[in-house]
Amino acid sequence: MTRALFFLFAILSCKAYQSPEEYPLNVIAFFPGEIPPDAPPFFFAASAISNAFRVAVDLINNKTCNFPDILQNTKLVIREYDDALTPTVALEEFLRIANSGESLVLGVVEEVIAIPASTIGNVFDVATLSPYSPGSVLGDKRKHPYFSRLYVSVLQEVEVLQEQLLYFASIGGRGWTDVAVLSNIQDSNIDFSFSFIAATEDNDLQVLSFQQIFVEQQNLEIEFNEIKKSGARVIVTSIVLDLNYVMDQAEEFGLIGENFVWCSSSSSTLSLLPSTTLQGLLVSDMYLDSEAPNRECYLGGIAADPTTAAPFPLSPLLYFDNMDTVVTAAFAIDTLDKMEMLDQRIPAQLWADVIRNVSFSGGSGDVSFFSNGDRVADIEVSYFDFQQGLVPFSQFTDGELIQLSDVVWYSNSTELPDLDIRPPFHYWSCKDGEERFDPSGKTISISSPNGSSAVYIESGYHCDAFIDCDNMSDERYDCKTNYVIIFIVFGILTVLLMLAAVCIFVLVLLFGFILKYPRVRACSPSFLIILLVSIFIGYSSIFAFFGKPHPISCAFQPWLLGLPCVSMIAALSVKNYRVYKIFSSPLKKVRVSDLQLLCWWIAIVLPALVIIVLWTIISTPTADFVDRDERDHYVCVTGGFTGSPGGYVFFFIFVGYTSAVLLFGAVVSVISRNINPLFNESKLLTISIYNLGFLAAVIIPVYLVVLPFNPFIAWILRTCAVLYAFTTTMVVQFLPILWGISIQDRFRRVALNLMKHESLSTPSALSATANK
Numbered sequence: 001m002t003r004a005l006f007f008l009f010a011i012l013s014c015k016a017y018q019s020p021e022e023y024p025l026n027v028i029a030f031f032p033g034e035i036p037p038d039a040p041p042f043f044f045a046a047s048a049i050s051n052a053f054r055v056a057v058d059l060i061n062n063k064t065c066n067f068p069d070i071l072q073n074t075k076l077v078i079r080e081y082d083d084a085l086t087p088t089v090a091l092e093e094f095l096r097i098a099n100s101g102e103s104l105v106l107g108v109v110e111e112v113i114a115i116p117a118s119t120i121g122n123v124f125d126v127a128t129l130s131p132y133s134p135g136s137v138l139g140d141k142r143k144h145p146y147f148s149r150l151y152v153s154v155l156q157e158v159e160v161l162q163e164q165l166l167y168f169a170s171i172g173g174r175g176w177t178d179v180a181v182l183s184n185i186q187d188s189n190i191d192f193s194f195s196f197i198a199a200t201e202d203n204d205l206q207v208l209s210f211q212q213i214f215v216e217q218q219n220l221e222i223e224f225n226e227i228k229k230s231g232a233r234v235i236v237t238s239i240v241l242d243l244n245y246v247m248d249q250a251e252e253f254g255l256i257g258e259n260f261v262w263c264s265s266s267s268s269t270l271s272l273l274p275s276t277t278l279q280g281l282l283v284s285d286m287y288l289d290s291e292a293p294n295r296e297c298y299l300g301g302i303a304a305d306p307t308t309a310a311p312f313p314l315s316p317l318l319y320f321d322n323m324d325t326v327v328t329a330a331f332a333i334d335t336l337d338k339m340e341m342l343d344q345r346i347p348a349q350l351w352a353d354v355i356r357n358v359s360f361s362g363g364s365g366d367v368s369f370f371s372n373g374d375r376v377a378d379i380e381v382s383y384f385d386f387q388q389g390l391v392p393f394s395q396f397t398d399g400e401l402i403q404l405s406d407v408v409w410y411s412n413s414t415e416l417p418d419l420d421i422r423p424p425f426h427y428w429s430c431k432d433g434e435e436r437f438d439p440s441g442k443t444i445s446i447s448s449p450n451g452s453s454a455v456y457i458e459s460g461y462h463c464d465a466f467i468d469c470d471n472m473s474d475e476r477y478d479c480k481t482n483y484v485i486i487f488i489v490f491g492i493l494t495v496l497l498m499l500a501a502v503c504i505f506v507l508v509l510l511f512g513f514i515l516k517y518p519r520v521r522a523c524s525p526s527f528l529i530i531l532l533v534s535i536f537i538g539y540s541s542i543f544a545f546f547g548k549p550h551p552i553s554c555a556f557q558p559w560l561l562g563l564p565c566v567s568m569i570a571a572l573s574v575k576n577y578r579v580y581k582i583f584s585s586p587l588k589k590v591r592v593s594d595l596q597l598l599c600w601w602i603a604i605v606l607p608a609l610v611i612i613v614l615w616t617i618i619s620t621p622t623a624d625f626v627d628r629d630e631r632d633h634y635v636c637v638t639g640g641f642t643g644s645p646g647g648y649v650f651f652f653i654f655v656g657y658t659s660a661v662l663l664f665g666a667v668v669s670v671i672s673r674n675i676n677p678l679f680n681e682s683k684l685l686t687i688s689i690y691n692l693g694f695l696a697a698v699i700i701p702v703y704l705v706v707l708p709f710n711p712f713i714a715w716i717l718r719t720c721a722v723l724y725a726f727t728t729t730m731v732v733q734f735l736p737i738l739w740g741i742s743i744q745d746r747f748r749r750v751a752l753n754l755m756k757h758e759s760l761s762t763p764s765a766l767s768a769t770a771n772k
Contacts, residue, residue: 017340019073023333025326026097027053028090028107028117031082042241045314046085051307052319053106054078056326058301065297067327067360070334074342076326087112091120098124104351106325111135111188118147127351129329131321134267135191141372146348148355148373150321150328152286154188154265158195160379160396161263161284162205165234167394167401168261168416169204175419176261180209180232182223182239182246189238192265196236208232216242224253233419238265247277258411259421269315269390278384280409280417287378287395288317289365298323298363315390320363328367331358383407426459430469433477435459450625450634458631465712466633467548481712487546490719494542497727501536504734508532511741517749519740524578526594530571530601531733538564538726542719549623554636558612558621558654561722563605566658568729570604573665580668604661611654619646628708635711655700 029050035043059065061075081097083090090113097105098120104127108114114133121128127146134154138144169176179200183193190212197207209230211223227235235255239246243264250256256277266285272278289295295316302308302319332354336342341350356369368376378397382390385408393405406414422441429436438444444456449468461468463479475483511517512525520528541560544553577600578592615621620640625632638647699721707714741747 017343019071019337020342021074022077023071023074023342024077024079024102025053025057025329026079026081026102026105028081028083028093028097028105028113029053029109029322030085031080032084033082040241043085048308048314049318049322050107051305052302052322053080053326055301055305055308055319056298056323058305059297059323060326060330064301065294067294067330070330071337074333074337076330076333078326081107083107083113087116091116094120094126095124098126101345103127103346103348104129104329106329107131109133111138111191112186114138114147114149115144115187118144121146121348125348127348127355129325129351129355131325135188136195137191139372139374144373146352148352148369150325150367150375152377152379153374154192154195155199156374156379157266157284157286158192158199160381160401161236161282162196162199162203163396163401164282164284164381164394165205165263166203167403172416172418173420175233175421177204177206177234178230178232178419179205179207179234179236180211180227180230181207182211182213182227182235182237184215184238184240185212186215186240188267189240189265192238192267193236213239213246215240216245220246220249221253224250224255227255228253233259233421234261234263236263237268239268243268244273244275244278247275247281251277256410258409258417259419260410261417261419269384272384274386274389276386279386279412280407281384282381282407283384283390284379284381285315285390286317286375287365287380287397288315288320288392292363292365293361295320295363317364324362324364324367327360327362328355328358331360383409427456428459428462428469428474429456430454430471430473433471433473435462448625448632450632460631461633464631465710466628466631466635467711468633470548472547475712483712483715486712486716490542490723491546494539494723497723497730498536498539501532501539501730504730504738505529505532505536507738507741515749517741517745519745519750520737523737524575524594524597527571527575527597527601528733528737531568531729534564534567534571535726535730538568538722542722545715545718549634549636551622554621554623555616557636558615558651562612562654562658563608565725566608566661567601567605568726569658569661569665570601572729572733573661573668574600574604576665576668580671604664608654608657608661611650611657615647615650615654616640618642619650621647628711 030043030046031050032043032047035047057076057078060067060071081090081093083093087110090108090110094105094108094113094117103125105117105121106129108117108128108130109132111133114128114130115135115137118128118138120126122145125146128148130147130149130151132151133149134151134157136153136155138147138149139153139155165176165179181193181196183189193210193212197210199205200207209227209232211226213220213223235250237243237246247256247262250262256262261280261282262278263282266283269283269285298320299316301323302316308319332351333342335354335357336346336350352373356371356373359366359368361367365377370376378395380392380396381394382392385391391405391408393407394401394403396402408414409417411417420442424437424439424441425446426435426437427444427446428434436444446456446458447454449457449461454469457468457474462474463481465475465481467483468474472483475481508520508525508528512520512523512528537560541557541564544557544560547553574597578597581592618640619638619642621636622639623634624637624639625634626637627633628635638644640646642649699717703714703717703721706717
């Protein structure tokens with residue numbers, strides 16, 4: 001008996017699992033009941049979209065659409081929780097559901113609701129299935145493990161929109177990559193904007209301006225001014241509710257036209273009213289399959305329910321997302337029913353796993369999910385047509401953007417807008433030597449006046465005292481700083497002086513080496529030759545400063561000007577030093593040969609040569625493009641290993657050494673001042689030293705000060721100083737010799753003992769020297 005009762009109890013306690021007759025679907029959406037007639041149109045649209053949940057439940061329960069046999073013994077019952085379009089109300093409803101022991105919530109469309117709701121779900125073990133909520137953070141499985149959605153992430157939407165802009169940029173060129181972003185100060189809009197800006201770091205798009213406005217802000221002047229100043233022609237928006245108003249204001253402000261392209265986030269198009277200002281607006285959105293098997297079934301259900309009627313046309317995708325959400329939940333419930341688990345509380349993780357394994361053909365196309373709960377779907381890019389609404393023209397599928405048709409732009413044509421709009425400008429034509437005007441701002445390509453490639457340069461380079469054109473036309477026509485005239489005048493003068501030096505060179509060879517005139521022999525003709533060669537090369541250095549700077553001419557300037565100066569000073573000094581050595585010991589017969597003198601000259605010139613060689617190697621003089629007087633010019637600068645100020649360091653080292661040689665010459669002049677005037681050239685050397693000292697002490701500082709802002713004046717100062725220094729030295733050294741030969745000696749070979757001189761203190765030395 002006891003055993004029989006035990007078996008009876010066991011049989012009664014092991015009752016078989018039965019599918020429930022009804023299973024609730026907890027939906028948080030906008031279910032306001034009756035809406036006042038004067039309510040905003042968006043309220044009616046939101047209510048119509050929310051009612052699509054009810055339509056989908058009816059389709060499932062009535063087995064209307066072509067779905068597999070699911071929930072054969074169970075009907076779905078929708079539990080409507082009105083969020084009043086308010087996040088706090090929606091979260092209160094979510095908590096109410098969680099506290100009732102339920103573990104699945106549908107709806108929570110807005111990101112501002114979905115993120116905190118999902119977070120609460122982590123605490124209360126409640127899974128969330130949303131038809132929309134594209135927020136980027138919701139795709140993070142670590143933070144939102146139980147959240148799934150029937151929509152793509154905003155990151156995917158942004159990626160495809162940028163791919164489309166880059167495609168147009170590859171065709172339309174400049175202008176398509178310069179973007180301004182305009183966003184509402186609201187979570188979902190900020191998320192889209194920040195995601196768009198962050199994504200530009202990995203491509204050629206650049207955001208020139210980012211402006212934020214309040215929802216329903218009326219005065220947009222500041223924001224539009226900033227966008228206009230940025231020069232951006234592509235304007236990406238993420239605006240809630242009032243995109244029509246924003247676009248109308250933008251048109252009045254001159255930011256809408258044939259040379260502008262506007263783009264929008266998909267959320268901004270939910271409440272758009274047809275308008276010509278929206279023509280050509282680009283929107284990336286989840287692909288809506290127009291040939292989906294259940295599309296007509298869904299549309300029939302919507303059309304049969306008057307509560308889904310909206311005051312303005314809505315994308316079917318808005319209805320289909322909600323309806324596919326219900327169908328997805330139905331498939332998940334059917335799976336759990338087959339697992340015989342509907343008679344108990346389902347863990348949130350199990351809900352998430354089962355939902356993410358659902359796959360079916362819905363109203364919008366194939367429905368399936370990634371492992372993080374995002375929907376697997378293609379993205380399409382559409383343009384807004386004020387008569388047809390959103391018209392798809394490209395599709396992103398399998399990692400490739402496919403162009404399906406042309407866009408009808410704001411101009412009502414399919415011709416790609418020209419966004420390369422530039423301000424008109426004046427420019428200088430180096431070739432034609434005249435200022436011209438480019439009204440389009442892009443017909444002429446302005447080049448920097450660097451190297452030899454400058455053809456068209458900014459008009460501001462005309463008559464600015466810097467040579468920027470190879471042919472110097474920018475400083476030739478209608479300029480006070482006419483380099484051509486200056487170059488001609490100084491060029492002729494320099495050539496004449498060089499010819500004079502050549503003539504004197506010939507006379508020194510003739511009278512000093514061939515005819516051996518004592519007057520010339522007494523002045524050491526070998527070093528007169530060195531002096532003339534130094535003067536000739538010094539004159540030639542002027543031509544290294546002619547025309548537009550060039551790396552080669554800049555590199556030769558220290559060689560052509562610096563070494564001749566040192567060579568000239570060294571020749572004067574050692575020649576006078578030899579006279580001092582001969583006459584400093586009256587009781588001795590001292591002989592200083594030209595070879596010894598040459599060694600002394602080399603010893604003085606060699607350190608200067610080393611300085612210039614090191615200068616050329618370490619801080620190479622070259623030409624480069626640098627800022628001068630608020631403009632970039634091609635000028636001589638320091639290059640090499642050091643760059644600036646290495647050139648100045650070597651310059652002043654060289655000047656210091658040259659000054660030391662000058663000082664040596666001055667000392668020799670002082671201590672040899674009482675020697676026979678026939679051989680004593682201390683007065684002449686003193687004059688030369690004074691001239692060269694004046695060049696170093698006065699002209700060099702003035703030149704360095706003037707050069708950066710007025711190279712024209714600096715060029716004249718430097719050239720005059722060089723001509724003055726070498727010419728005075730040539731005149732002082734050679735005019736007395738030529739005067740003596742031609743006027744005093746009348747071209748006769750006059751012996752020294754026939755000349756009249758005062759205080760011939762050492763006749764033996766004098767005779768020995770004169771007869772060499």
